Amino acid sequence: MEDRKPLRVGIAGLGVVGAGVVGLLQRNAAQIAARAGRPIEVVAVAARDRARDRGVDLTKVTWAETAQDLTQRNDVDVFVELIGGSEGPAREAVEAALARGLPVVTANKALLAHHGADLARMAEARGVTLAFEAAVAGGIPVIKVLREGLAANRFSRVYGILNGTCNYILTKMRQEGRDFADVLADAQKLGYAEADPTFDVDGIDAAHKLSILAAVAFGTDVAFDKVHVEGIRHVSAVDIAFAEELGYRIKLLGIAALTEAGLEQRVHPCMVPVDSAIASVEDVYNAVVAEGDAVGTSMMVGRGAGAGPTASAVVADLIDLARGFSVPTFSVPVAAKVALPSVAIDKHRGAYYVRLMVLDQPGVIADIAGALRDEKVSMEAMIQRGRNPGEIVPVVLTTHETDEAAMRRALTRIDGVPAITEPPRVIRIMEQL
Ligand SMILES: NC(=O)C1=CN([C@@H]2O[C@H](COP(=O)(O)OP(=O)(O)OC[C@H]3O[C@@H](n4cnc5c(N)ncnc54)[C@H](O)[C@@H]3O)[C@@H](O)[C@H]2O)C=CC1
Ligand SMILES: N[C@@H](CC=O)C(=O)O
Ligand code: NA
Numbered sequence: 267m268e269d270r271k272p273l274r275v276g277i278a279g280l281g282v283v284g285a286g287v288v289g290l291l292q293r294n295a296a297q298i299a300a301r302a303g304r305p306i307e308v309v310a311v312a313a314r315d316r317a318r319d320r321g322v323d324l325t326k327v328t329w330a331e332t333a334q335d336l337t338q339r340n341d342v343d344v345f346v347e348l349i350g351g352s353e354g355p356a357r358e359a360v361e362a363a364l365a366r367g368l369p370v371v372t373a374n375k376a377l378l379a380h381h382g383a384d385l386a387r388m389a390e391a392r393g394v395t396l397a398f399e400a401a402v403a404g405g406i407p408v409i410k411v412l413r414e415g416l417a418a419n420r421f422s423r424v425y426g427i428l429n430g431t432c433n434y435i436l437t438k439m440r441q442e443g444r445d446f447a448d449v450l451a452d453a454q455k456l457g458y459a460e461a462d463p464t465f466d467v468d469g470i471d472a473a474h475k476l477s478i479l480a481a482v483a484f485g486t487d488v489a490f491d492k493v494h495v496e497g498i499r500h501v502s503a504v505d506i507a508f509a510e511e512l513g514y515r516i517k518l519l520g521i522a523a524l525t526e527a528g529l530e531q532r533v534h535p536c537m538v539p540v541d542s543a544i545a546s547v548e549d550v551y552n553a554v555v556a557e558g559d560a561v562g563t564s565m566m567v568g569r570g571a572g573a574g575p576t577a578s579a580v581v582a583d584l585i586d587l588a589r590g591f592s593v594p595t596f597s598v599p600v601a602a603k604v605a606l607p608s609v610a611i612d613k614h615r616g617a618y619y620v621r622l623m624v625l626d627q628p629g630v631i632a633d634i635a636g637a638l639r640d641e642k643v644s645m646e647a648m649i650q651r652g653r654n655p656g657e658i659v660p661v662v663l664t665t666h667e668t669d670e671a672a673m674r675r676a677l678t679r680i681d682g683v684p685a686i687t688e689p690p691r692v693i694r695i696m697e698q699l
Contacts, residue, residue: 270304273588274341278333278359279348280313282457283373283400285320286573287346287580292323298581302588306581312336333359337368344369344587346580350461352376364388364396371583373400373576376465379474382481382488386595396595397583402475403428403552405575406568407582412482412556413597419558424483425521426554427547428475428533430571431458431466432498432518437548440506440515446499458550458571468497469518469533476520478596480531483556484524484606485598489531492608493520496534500691505621508649508662509537509693512619515545516693528607530614535693537619542699555699614670617646617695620677622661625685626654631661637679638665641672658687664695 275291277284288308291298299305310328312335330336333355337345345363347370349356356377363370364385372378378385378401389396399409403426412424427433431453438449450467453459458466465471477490498518509516514537523530538545543565547553552570557563569575586592596603624630631650638645644666651660665673677690 272305272307273302273584274307274309274343275346275584276310276312276330276336276339276342276344277308277346277348278312278336278355279350280311280320281348282573283576283580284311284313284348285322286577287348288320288322288324290574290577290581298585302585304588306584306588309341310336310339334362337363337366342368344371344584346370346584347372347374347377348580350374350376352380357381360385361388364392364394367392367394369395369397369587371397371580371587373398373580375401375471375474375478379477379488379490382478382596387600389595390600395587395592397586398478399583400576400579402478403554403566404430404568404570404572405578406552406554406566406570407579408479408554408566409482410582411564411566412479413593416556416558416561416564417597419556419560421483421524421556421558423521423523423557424479424554425519425523427517427544427552428472428479428520428554428570429466429469429518430550430552430569431460431463432469432472433548433552433570434458434550435467436498436501436506436516436518439503440510443503456550457573467499469495470497472518472520472533476522476531476533479520479554480522480529481596483522483597484529484604485596485602486529486604486606488596489529489608492529492531494532494534494611498535501535501693502691504660505619505691505693508619508621508660510540511649512537512647512664513540514538514619514695515540517544517547519696524606525609527613528609530609532611532614536696537693538696538699544699612671612674615667616670617667617697618665618673619693619695620663620665621691622663622680622686623658623688624661625687626657626659627685630683630685633683633685634661634663634680637676637683640679641676643668643672643676
């Protein structure tokens with residue numbers, strides 16, 4: 267093995283993940299070389315700050331001026347992009363690498379969600395690998411599992427907890443009664459959050475990942491613009507407490523389902539039964555559930571963010587490259603992709619949790635019930651806290667399965683009732699897990 271040529275790596279971006287990758291390659295060098303069949307060595311890097319102590323040994327690497335420069339070096343066999351962002355230097359460098367026939371490993375879900383189809387075409391045209399295990403569900407080898415381990419299956423649904431920051435926030439709010447902003451700051455310190463954390467809390471990061479997951483599972487193009495996206499900003503301590511009372515836990519889920527009408531892709535907070543397996547996936551952990559016709563239901567759980575788990579996935583891709591292993595980018599060659607119509611969210615059917623803040627006065631409940639009845643939305647339960655005439659109190663209701671479009675019409679009417687003092691808060695209930 268000693269005389270095998272090393273795989274020479276150039277890394278752009280030495281932040282949380284970049285430094286994690288350098289550290290992991292150094293720490294487990296002997297074992298990685300044994301498994302890869304040859305050593306994997308970082309020979310060159312590009313980063314904005316050369317002086318910063320990243321806790322890893324960079325004395326033997328060459329510093330390139332820019333990420334682009336890194337892609338043009340003859341001593342680099344694979345370009346690793348860990349800068350982030352769907353445009354700018356990350357996109358330009360990845361495109362330059364692929365155009366030159368250099369394999370690419372990236373953790374950049376934003377880039378793949380926006381430009382995955384084009385980048386896959388470029389990679390295929392040049393016959394090079396574009397690998398991205400770290401981009402979806404961090405350390406869980408979910409791309410490998412869907413693309414290889416479960417390759418014999420037709421999938422009906424793939425869903426899961428795809429954002430570690432949001433799961434961490436929801437967990438700490440529920441377990442410790444802490445504030446949203448306070449827990450988000452913690453997630454940032456721990457290296458879980460995106461450079462712009464609104465991508466996490468507004469569901470965009472989970473939607474990036476879902477669109478990639480759907481492309482891999484269903485052999486279709488990445489269609490991020492077709493994902494319905496809602497984040498967790500409006501999930502309050504009150505909703506978390508009501509969820510507990512009703513036997514649910516709130517999770518931000520990404521769901522891609524193949525229906526007769528086409529592909530439904532949505533990211534939003536969900537109430538899941540407290541005794542379901544996914545309800546127990548807490549903190550920074552992610553989970554991905556795949557429903558295949560042959561295998562049935564498979565669930566994978568692991569850390570979805572942070573230096574270690576993400577580096578684990580990046581290095582696994584490097585080991586595959588060192589071994590000479592290669593598969594089509596999104597599981598099928600570009601020409602074999604299937605076009606699937608996308609199903610809009612108003613065609614969704616499901617059950618709903620609705621929380622209203624209501625000025626307690628006679629007739630309000632009748633108005634709410636009337637709006638639901640007129641739209642043929644059938645109520646499952648109602649909780650009214652306290653009877654304090656003249657005060658604002660929460661009223662919570664849950665529905666039986668109904669059409670999203672009908673639910674929206676009913677909510678518009680309910681919102682117009684003068685005694686409803688703030689917009690209804692709605693969380694979809696997911697029973698079929
Ligand atoms: N942090 C995490 O848990 C995970 C992150 N990712 C993805 O990994 C990528 C990197 O994320 P982090 O390491 O967390 O971000 P980070 O912000 O810690 O690191 C990015 C680094 O890139 C550097 N950079 C910016 N522009 C550059 C340029 N033009 N040339 C070279 N370096 C440049 C920045 O100075 C920074 O140090 C992103 O695409 C992110 O979405 C994926 C999975 C998990
Ligand atoms: N910000 C992301 C990082 C991993 O993809 C998350 O919190 O999941
Ligand atoms: Na992964």
